[in-house]
Amino acid sequence: MDAEFSPVLKRLLLLSVLLGGLLVLSGLFGVSMGSSGRRLLEALAILTGRGDTESVAATIIWQIRLPRVALAAMVGATLALGGLVFQALLRNPLAEPYILGISGGSAVGAIAGMLLGFSYFPGIALSAFCGSMIVLAVVLFLASGISSPGRDSLLLGGVMMNAFCGALIMFLISMTQSAQAHQILFWLMGDLSTVSVNRLPVLLLAAPCFLVIFLLAHPMNLLLMGRESAAAMGIRVKTVSLALLVTTSFMVSVVVCQSGLVGFVGLVIPHVFRLLLGPDHRLLVPACVLGGGAYLILCDLMARILPSQGEMPVGIITAMVGAPLFVFLLWRARR
């Protein structure tokens, strides 16, 4: 249409259709495949209400696979988006949702909840959430006290809190009997297998966060130019940064207490889309939501069907795929 400018709206629509399609397709695969058979057409029939609704297959799909696929989509979307936001906010390509100690905090909270014998919901979810919010508050407090400018002090505080939480986790695990330790270790590696239908509504809390972050996508572009330049272009830098930080931490802790620590999604997905779409966050935000969801559905599918017996935590797959992929991306960017 135009030599210099490509209208954002048009690209946004195109991208949403393409990646939305990818997400639906991965969802279908995720629903139709599993240890008890892999039949795409049968799954389609059941999902559209034409199959036998009382059959075992229907129960498996509605009660087990669909919640799990929904959880994977939500976790993937949140982690990818979280990575995108933190990379922009801290202007550090290695930032991911866990970097400010959010993982550490919610892990400590969740493990404390498990040890105290809380029920999964609301007990452990709440204690995990509280853990991450306490850590975030401490990090923000530390950052305001460290005199180096803005983002560096956040990073410093975050890394230190994460290390401290790591020590706490190990401490708690070494105090535990073996049965619980196994459950905790599985959770630490990132695991989607424990989901059930009644826990899904909590995840919907993350959805409004996506919208808030999308509204802040253009300010995020301007922030890349530096805090002063962004302010000179009409951005209330402190308000926007704080809103992004709190929103992202909130949604990440909501999903982390459900899924455990699924690594590398927040690192790999934003970098892939930056390579494909360029630096504009108005495109990257929806791309990370849709693409991150699709990616984790497929990773979880592999975690379910690869082992001949039982399952493995999806965090193993995302790390095994993600680490080499990330190295490859960095290597490509260097050239």
Place this chain on the structure above:
Amino acid sequence: MKAVAASGIRLCYGEKPILQELSITVDEGDFFVLIGPNGAGKTSLLNIMAGLVKAGSGEIEILGKPLHAYSRKALSSVVAVVPQQVPVHFPFTVADTVLMGRAPHLGLLGIEQERDFEIAREAMAFTDVKHLAHRRLDQLSGGERQRVIIAKAICQQPRIILLDEPTASLDPAHQTRIMDLMERFRREQRITVVMVSHDLNLAALYADRLLLMKEGSVVQVGLPRDVLTDQRLKECYGCDLMVDENPLGGIPRVTPVPEKFRFLKT
């Protein structure tokens, strides 16, 4: 109406006073240049006008309205800033960077319309960076990058443009080009230009009025030929600076005196 009217501005960083009871007015459509030795508080004054730094005390009005009555966005739709430094790793293309200047005029979603593209296109043509539209900002030379940042400021359609040493580290050709651009922009659009500069000769050539500052106070404001005198410059900069007339006529020319020539003065 005055573009900028400031009175009794004070600013301290910790215990250290940066600006002391400073008062200035800048007329609309003026080419106004702030000069003075390092640490005189020029950049701080510019940042206060841009609303980026809050003055400790004092009144400041932009276009007849108190600075604090502007929202962040409203202020940036009348005041554009060309900062001293642009980030080195900025991943956007020239066209996208210039288009970002539309930010204060965009709606909630920050999505540009055809009219915004048109304004950005004109701004790029004005500073002659159209042929670079698809290049990334970090692939440009210093002079090109400065023209892009100025195009972005123009795209903001401000009434006042503030520049912090826009010609630092540029060769003479690019220096003149940047200054000519600002002069033409001011003349064609009746924009007020406020600039910090260390280049006294360039300042004398382009400024309607100069503001000479030292240690956070005003030494003198006025026409270049009234402000730039041997005696006053020596007081401010603490070194010998010879002033005579520029060969172009009627404009003072400042020559620093190197140590090896100093015997000539005595």
